[in-house]
Amino acid sequence: MPIVEEEGSMSDPLGTDLRDKGAGRNACPPPPSFVRLTVNVEAETMRTLQWLAEANRLSLTDGIGRAVTLWEFLTERVARGDRIALINPGGTMQTLDMR
Known part of the structure; x- marks a missing residue:
């Protein structure tokens, strides 16, 4: 089965979405529109x-x-x-x- 890993994850280890932590220059950029896929x-x-x-x-x-x-x-x-x-x-x- 393929392993799908989101590139540029915006979550901490507890799963908290870090994109909602304010706006302006300190805001996190949106995640990229690609994922890393590992297959055999x-x-x-x-x-x-x-x-x-x-x-x-x-x-x-x-x-x-x-x-x-x-x-x-x-x-x-x-x-x-x-x-x-x-x-x-x-x-x-x-x-x-x-x-």
Whole structure:
């Protein structure tokens, strides 16, 4: 299971939200809009991710974000009843099974 850790946590060890401690120059900034995610992947998956990120001049973070965005898009389209197809340069079509 992935471990999700909020970056820039604004709570003390007791869980008190420190953002409500006044306003002005002493106020805490809002937390960033990202989280740190630690996952275990197979070595081949990591090599592929590194290759894809490098080939597209992306950071690993941006590459993972792009993959998740594409996965979300395809999942939503299939859920609506759409089919996903690839058409090669010769015109042959291959339908992807996303189940």
